[in-house]
Amino acid sequence: MTAPTWPATVVRHLWRGLISLKLALAIILALAILTVAGTSIEQMPPSLASNHIARVQWLASAHERYGPLTSFMDRLSLFDIFHSFALRLLLALLAVSLAACTIHRWPRVWSSVFHTPVRPDDALFEDSRHVVLLTTSLPPVATIEQINRQFSAMRFRVRTANEEATAFMLGERRRFSQLGTLAVHAGLLLVLAGVLVGRIWGFQNPAFIISEGDSSQLGLGTGIAVRLNQFSDQYYPDGRPRDFQSNVTVFDNGREAGVGTIRVNTPLRYKGVAFHQSFWGESAIVSIADPGGITVFQGSVPLAWHEPGSESPLGSVQLPGDLGTVSVIGPGSGTEPASVPAGEIRIELYRNGQLVDAPSSLAQGQPAEVAGLTFTFLRESRYVGFKVVKDPGMLIVWIAAGLMILGLVVAFFLPPQRFWVRCAPRLDGITEVRIAVQSRRHPSLNGGLTGISKTVAIALGDIGSSGDGRNGSAHA
Amino acid sequence: MPEQLSQFSLTVALATLTISLGLYVLNIAGIRLAPALMRLSVPVSPQLVASGSLTTAERYATLLATNSFLFLSAALVARAVASHHAPFASMFEFSLAFSWGAVALFLCFAWRYQARILALFVLPVALGLLVYASTLPGDLKPLVPALQNDLLLSVHVACAVIAYGAFTVAFAAGVLCLLQYRDNVNWLPPHLKLDDIGYRAVMVGFPVLALTILLGSVWAETAWGTYWSWDPKETASLATWLIYGGYLHARVMRGWRGQRSALLLIGGFAATLFTYYGNLFFGGMHGYA
Numbered sequence: 065m066t067a068p069t070w071p072a073t074v075v076r077h078l079w080r081g082l083i084s085l086k087l088a089l090a091i092i093l094a095l096a097i098l099t100v101a102g103t104s105i106e107q108m109p110p111s112l113a114s115n116h117i118a119r120v121q122w123l124a125s126a127h128e129r130y131g132p133l134t135s136f137m138d139r140l141s142l143f144d145i146f147h148s149f150a151l152r153l154l155l156a157l158l159a160v161s162l163a164a165c166t167i168h169r170w171p172r173v174w175s176s177v178f179h180t181p182v183r184p185d186d187a188l189f190e191d192s193r194h195v196v197l198l199t200t201s202l203p204p205v206a207t208i209e210q211i212n213r214q215f216s217a218m219r220f221r222v223r224t225a226n227e228e229a230t231a232f233m234l235g236e237r238r239r240f241s242q243l244g245t246l247a248v249h250a251g252l253l254l255v256l257a258g259v260l261v262g263r264i265w266g267f268q269n270p271a272f273i274i275s276e277g278d279s280s281q282l283g284l285g286t287g288i289a290v291r292l293n294q295f296s297d298q299y300y301p302d303g304r305p306r307d308f309q310s311n312v313t314v315f316d317n318g319r320e321a322g323v324g325t326i327r328v329n330t331p332l333r334y335k336g337v338a339f340h341q342s343f344w345g346e347s348a349i350v351s352i353a354d355p356g357g358i359t360v361f362q363g364s365v366p367l368a369w370h371e372p373g374s375e376s377p378l379g380s381v382q383l384p385g386d387l388g389t390v391s392v393i394g395p396g397s398g399t400e401p402a403s404v405p406a407g408e409i410r411i412e413l414y415r416n417g418q419l420v421d422a423p424s425s426l427a428q429g430q431p432a433e434v435a436g437l438t439f440t441f442l443r444e445s446r447y448v449g450f451k452v453v454k455d456p457g458m459l460i461v462w463i464a465a466g467l468m469i470l471g472l473v474v475a476f477f478l479p480p481q482r483f484w485v486r487c488a489p490r491l492d493g494i495t496e497v498r499i500a501v502q503s504r505r506h507p508s509l510n511g512g513l514t515g516i517s518k519t520v521a522i523a524l525g526d527i528g529s530s531g532d533g534r535n536g537s538a539h540a
Numbered sequence: 541m542p543e544q545l546s547q548f549s550l551t552v553a554l555a556t557l558t559i560s561l562g563l564y565v566l567n568i569a570g571i572r573l574a575p576a577l578m579r580l581s582v583p584v585s586p587q588l589v590a591s592g593s594l595t596t597a598e599r600y601a602t603l604l605a606t607n608s609f610l611f612l613s614a615a616l617v618a619r620a621v622a623s624h625h626a627p628f629a630s631m632f633e634f635s636l637a638f639s640w641g642a643v644a645l646f647l648c649f650a651w652r653y654q655a656r657i658l659a660l661f662v663l664p665v666a667l668g669l670l671v672y673a674s675t676l677p678g679d680l681k682p683l684v685p686a687l688q689n690d691l692l693l694s695v696h697v698a699c700a701v702i703a704y705g706a707f708t709v710a711f712a713a714g715v716l717c718l719l720q721y722r723d724n725v726n727w728l729p730p731h732l733k734l735d736d737i738g739y740r741a742v743m744v745g746f747p748v749l750a751l752t753i754l755l756g757s758v759w760a761e762t763a764w765g766t767y768w769s770w771d772p773k774e775t776a777s778l779a780t781w782l783i784y785g786g787y788l789h790a791r792v793m794r795g796w797r798g799q800r801s802a803l804l805l806i807g808g809f810a811a812t813l814f815t816y817y818g819n820l821f822f823g824g825m826h827g828y829a
Contacts (some may be wrong), residue, residue: 092782096811099779103772103818146770154708218573259768300682328685340765341685350661451765458767465754472747 082164091158098154105137106483140286148469158257168247175336177242182225182234184484187499197518198497200524204487207495207524211485214523220481233485244475251468255461262457273338274345275364279315282452286337289315293323295448297343308341310448315392326450336454343368343449348409352383353438360384360437366395366447376403387437388415389527409441483516497524543680548620549637551749553611554670557643558603561663563601564656570597571727588681602647602656602829609647612640622676623680627689627698635673638816641705642666645741649709653737661712685690699752700777706739706745707784707812714805717800735797738805746784753777773826776818 081087106129108122127134141148189195208224208231213537215222220235234417239390267284274280279291291313298306310326324332332339332353347366353359360383369375382389389414396403404410408425415435415448426441433439459461484500501513618635619627627633646662649655652699677818687693717734719725728734756774757767768774796804 076704085789088789089732089786092786096779098812099775102770103776103814107770124665146775302681302682305684306682307688331762331765338765340763342765406776453765456769457819458761461767462754462758465750465757469747469754472750476743 065385066154076225079100079164079168083168084172088158088161088165090335091154092159095154095158098151099144101142105142105145107145108143110167147457155256162249162253166246166253170455170467172245173242177239180234180236180239180482180514181221182484183227183232184500185500188484188500188502189486191500194513195498196226196500196513197501198517198524198526200495200497200526201493202495202524204489204495207487208233208485211487211497211520213335215483215522218519220289227488229479231487233487235483238478239480239482241474241480242479243476244471244473246466247471248475251466251471254467258335258457258460258464262455262459262461263329266453266455266457268454268482270342271368272452273368274312274450275349275366275368275446276445278364279313282337284454286335286454287317287356288334288337289318290339290450291315292448295446297344299336308344310341310450335457336349338453338455340450340451340453341448345447345449346394347445347447349442349445350392350409351442352390352413354387355436358485359389362442364445365392366464367391368391368447375439378471383437388413389447390414390439403441403451407444408520411439413437424473435517438441481512483513485520542618542622546615546622547678549611549615549652550670550674553608553615554667555662557667558671560601560608561659561667563597563604564659564663566597567597567601568657568660568727570595570814591768598656601659602650604651605659606647609643610639612643614638617642618679622680625683625687625690626694626697627738628693628701628744630676631680632673632676632678633666634697634701634816635676637701638704639658639666639669639673641701642669642708645705645709645744646701646712646726649718649737649741653733653740654728655713655733657716658709658712659743661715662708665688665708665711677797686763687763688757692755694763696755696759697751699748699755703745703749703752704812704816706741706748707788707809709781710738710741710745710805711809712814713741714802714809717802718799718806721802731798735801739791742787742805742808746781747787749777749784753781757758771826772818773815776811776815779809780812781817783808783811 074285090396106126108119112163117164122133123138123143130137137143141150145151200306202210205226211233212222212224215233215235218393220237221239222236223234225232269282269284271281272280272290274290274292276292279289282290293311293313295311296307296309298308300306307327311323312326313323314321314332314333316335319489321334326332326339328341331341336514345366345368347364347368349364350361351359352361358422361381365379365381366377369378370376371378371393374396377394379392379394380389381392381533391414393410394414396404404425407429411432412422413420419462423432423434426432426439428441431438431440448482484502484503486498488496488498491497497520499513499517501516613791616627616633619633619636623629628637642665646658646666650658666728683693713734716728717738718730720728720731720734723730735764753774756777760769760771760774761767783804787801790804
């Protein structure tokens, strides 16, 4: 034996720390604390995180509540806990700890399933809480044979061994249930793996917007385009929403692939891409002509955004060449003085980021000229925002979670049963039968020992013995 | 008509549950006072002195608890009939259902493990939920689009009800275990038995909560397009599940028994209540219930 080198010692200590229950409990506690914080502090909507201006505005509103603490809290990402580095680190740590525990336990579980010794430690037969003592006049080997028949009839897997005059037997049932716990932990790891797969190979467009009658390319390398044929919304008499339906046609690389209806609880799935009904709103159909009278844009502009600090819906169009960008602003809720009158729109023309001109609002069908361009507001229409998701990891997540729950049920409700029997001759020629059960989890319940020993006692015609009081089951 | 029936059943359930709890408490008072009464030469039934045996008061208390369970079931069924969907669509309905789950799981455990004493802490929770529900608007409203999924609404919430009910039983076992940790209280079972009952209840609640979360995320994917969105109720249920996971490990791997595991059961139930109520504090996608 040589003393281990220091790297080996370090690795061993690291490993021990990793598989320690304390670490796992500490991680769970930390996660629970983060969760409580994340549910009690109002979190920033995820859509804001990437939008700097919206983010600053949101923080300003948070300032009213938290005062000077706000910027400090923001730096600790307390407003975005569920996307924070700390949470990810904890989840990763939990995953590593879980993996380490699973690897660490595997050999023991394996040998417990396949190589349980027929002859256990003698101490097992001495623990009176888990041992029943019977006596018989049959010799040990014949006794074991008799007990073997009983156990086999109860569909136990039986193995026997002799050692001098003493006979041993091991009866096992549902030994594969021990793999249940393993399934739970492996399932949990697989769930995380599935999440990762979705993150890496999936994509998401939370706001895929199409106006009624228009079609839109999904992009993201799919070659899929969708046309919104019709959108309908229905309400209950009390004004609460009842149903939203979008009738769409899907095109795959220009070819019509099919027609479908998307509702809130019935997404449309095509080639692994799911289209979910998410939101809807007004859009404006406008026509824009250049100074020569040539139409440079005609179509519907979804008013799907808001100007910072305003309630008026807003959409925009990028015109070809250096003609500029057009903002189309619809009527707001009417609380603001400068809002657009109902049924009209306002146009703002920008070139190189500078506002060129913004005439007063446009009524339907009345052309207006702005910086040489002719704008016509043809009519109102509506758009639908779909959430589009492709997540190849989802199937892994569902299967893994199912595996986990199945493992839990097996581990909890179909526990393995394992009885050891020792038949030893006494000096007076009587054979002493000890039946021991290993039940680590339910010490107060004896793991079915009472029932088993009763059956065995009847089969042996238990003649009673010098009691330590524990052989009572057959006589009780 | 079904609406009135539901209201009536609810009132009866509330009344019987209250009397049932009162009888359980009286029964314990009787057991505690029996030795003193005997010393004063008041004739006392020997049943009362031997703790654990079923007294008349206890028998009637259990009968009443069963009764209130039946009326709660009737209230829920009547609402389902009236609204044409599972009675799980508002905080009012979910509070009724949670109360129902607590009483149902209590009756199962009381019968299976001969531990009616659990009533002492399960029934107050069930009563509290009913009283809270009676302060909420209970009018029947049709379902908003996101909730229009009969199968998932029924199964996802039913699982939550069973899990919460089981955790309520585990909580009661935990509190009683703390009271009994020195095994010196004559009207309580030994603390190891209480500890075991708590564990058994978590054995039911833990997989069922996992199923609740799984079905919830299947539903979230169908309705909203993401199976996990860190919604407050969603997150709180995950934290609850992790806490009970910690409890199971501490108990099975480290042999935690008695006081320490009982404290974990109480902590777990606090998390359960937080999950139940969290959406009201913090909004989120579970805004309706």
